[in-house]
Amino acid sequence: MVNLDIARIFDEIASILEIKGENPFRIRAYRRAARTIETLTQDLKVIAERGGVSELKKIPGIGEGIAKKIVEIAQTGDCKKHRELKQEVPAGMLELLKIPGVGPKTIAKLHEELGITNIEELEAAAKAHKLGVIPGLGRKVEENILKGIEQYRRYQGRxxxxxxxxxxxxxxxxxxxxxxxxxxxxxxxxxxxxxxxxxxxxxxxxxxxxxxxxxxxxxxxxxxxxxxxxxxxxxxxxxxxxxxxxxESASFGAAVHYFTGSKHHNIRIRELGVKRGLKINEYGIFRGEERIGGENEEDVFKSVGLAYIPPELREDRGEVEAAKENRIPKLIELSDLRGDLHVHTKWSDGKNSIEEMAKTAIALGYEYIAVADHSPAVGIAGGMNEDKLRMRQQEIERVNATFDNFRVLSSTEVDIKSDFSLDFPDEILKELDVVVAAVHSKFTQDKDTMTKRIITAMENPHVDIIAHPTGRVLGKREPYEVDMERLMEVAHDTGTVMELNSFPERLDLNDVHCRMAKDYGVPIAISTDAHDAMQMRDVIKYGVATARRGWLEAKDVVNTRGLEEMMKMLKDRR
Ligand SMILES: [Zn+2]
Ligand SMILES: [Zn+2]
Missing domain, CATH: 3.30.460.10 (Beta Polymerase, domain 2)
Structure with missing residues (x-):
């Protein structure tokens, strides 16, 4: 049991209580506990074993009842209350919770009005337009539910x-x-x-x-x-x-290669083997009946005259040809990064102070971070107005004065509004060290409009980086329609950096887009978009993994540079 599992149990308890229409205070208590536990840096099980209920209660958001349940889960791996509640609602109704855009309140309503208990019934009702007439739902919700079901099915099992x-x-x-x-x-x-x-x-x-x-x-x-x-x-x-x-030990390398895949990559390797009179399979490399190699994975590549191909490249996207000609790139590594150009602090919707973020960054070996708190339009995320931005600047300067070889860069994640305008005037943007711009609303604009919307931001001389350029959230929101090749052209012409957002639900740009950027000569910033210090530490590896899948090398990424050199790659300073 790790913290995330415990958080998941409390979330599910809250959802079931909500479906049952129970006391909102209890529901909120479980949700609050789940959020706290998710971001806790210590292992709850260890705390429970060491100090029991009394120590758990010291954690903000954890009361007596929940502390007792944590102890129970730590000891038994299970929670009685959770088990009992799960029996009180049909399993199909709980599955409905996994559909993007369908919450417990909607499920309760659908059950009450139409007796819906599972996905099939929900789909049928939505297709028959039975949801549109339910007060508080409407046609739009009906459409979204059908889309959500489609998405859920696509990601199911993954x-x-x-x-x-x-x-x-x-x-x-x-x-x-x-x-x-x-x-x-x-x-x-x-x-x-x-x-x-x-x-x-x-x-x-x-x-x-x-x-x-x-x-x-x-x-x-x-x-x-x-x-x-x-x-x-x-x-x-x-x-x-x-x-x-x-x-067997003698087959290990061949088996690792075989079971790593991809299928298409393996087919290419096998074909090359056949040309050389070799049979390559999960058991080894064979000439006739004789096993001539396969203990180590390198044997497989060597046997067909190829340089070693890192696993992230094995998708049959040109890696076999590159290995033949000794053109396999020296892929970027986590240790190449020297800063993070997109993090949030308490000044918008982040959890930690500027100083806390800076100290974590220093512990990671970074030389700089850009605090990219939201602009006013993203009100829900605590966007800063101009006054707040000025106050924050004072704090940045105070914090910077305490460090010798580290710099907090003043930045914002400025909203690219649906009318193409930016959410801060140029006079403000030009004062900032780094400007990150992003779309956070009206994701449904058509492809031409969305493309123009982002291009307009790129053409602004103060906008340095476009964050999460396609807006996708895996399993929850499809990318908006946008002409990526056109964006790359303009990024190249205007000197705009494209972000690879490392959040595991985003990974945006994706691997294919990263490679496209490299082809267009557009530099990438691998950023975390962290909303707390632990995220900054924990999610960056997913960004680096995606960059590697996109064939990126350290030189393709701006934040592998030291501060001065990195700043020179941004627009205002060139
Ligand atoms: Zn954002
Ligand atoms: Zn952000």
Missing amino acids: VLLSKALPYAESIVKELKKLDAVERITIAGSLRRMRETIGDIDILVVSKRPSEVMDAFTSLEGVEDVIAKGDTKSSIVLKGMDVDLRVV
Whole structure:
């Protein structure tokens, strides 16, 4: 049980109570606790074991009742109240919660008015236009629900990289403790760092496979054991399918290559093998009956005359040709980054002060951060007006005076409004060190309009970076329509930097767009858009992974530069 699992339980309790129309204060208490727990930096289980209810209650937002439940979950891995509540509503109604745009209140209403208890019934009712007449819902909601159902189905069975990776890493860490495990690695789309993951694949070398399988199928948090054998076992953990294969030492590299994929990449490699009279499969590299290699993954590439190809590139997007000609790029690494050009602080909707963000950045080895608090139009996110912006400037200067080799850059995430105007006048923008501009409203404008809207921002001489350029939120919001090639052309001509937003739900630009930017010679800023210090630390790796999938090298990314050199790449300073 990690903090996120506990938060998920409290969220679900809150949703069920809301569906049942119960006391709003209790509902709010559970929600508040879930939000607190999500961003907590210490392990709740450790706190519960050490200090029990009394210590848990010291955490803001955690009362007596919830503290007791945390202790129960820490001890038993389960919560009785949660179990009981789940039995009080049909399982199909809980699944409705996963549809983007459908909340507990809507579910309660749909149940009351139309007796809807699952997705199929909801879809049928929406298609028959039965929702439009319900007070408080209307035609628009009906349309959105149908869209939401479609999206939900598309992502069903896939989870975000940020969910799969930590669990996979903790499984590997647990199994590594066994003497019976000689070698172990993550394979599959997770090793290629795709933005969503179907299932987790893990490969092990062991001479005592049954010991490994016993440990695997009894890992903490296992919800179901689908299969258990000596060479392969499958479990369900946190709703994800996890497959573990035990292979011979002599086959390990070939198996890792085979199970890392992608399928299309593997086909290309096999074809190259055939041309050289080799058979390449999950068991090794064979000439006739004789195994000539396969213990290490490098063997596979060497056997067909290729340079090593990093897993993130194995999508059959030209990597085989590049490896043949020794043109595999030296992909960017986490340690190349020297700053973060998009973070939020308490001055808008962030949780930490400027100083706290700066100290975390210093601990990460950064030389600068740009505090890009929202502009007034994003009122819901605590956008700053001009007075607030001026007050913040004083604090930035005060904080900067305390550091020698670190700089807080004054910035804003200025809203690109639907009428193409920016949410701060030029006189204000020109005073800032870095200007990040982004679309946060009217996502439904047509492609031409949206493209012009962003181009107008790019043409402003003070706008340095376009943040999350397609606006997508994985599983929740589709990207808005925009002509990306046109944006790249204009970015190149105007010297505008494009952001790769590292938030796991965004990863925007995506891998393909990153590569497009590189082709157009448009520099990228890999930013976190962190709303607290821990996010700044934790989500950046997903941005770097996406950049690597987009073939980016350190030189393609502005924030791999030291402060002075980075600033020279921004518009005003060139
Ligand atoms: Zn934003
Ligand atoms: Zn932001």
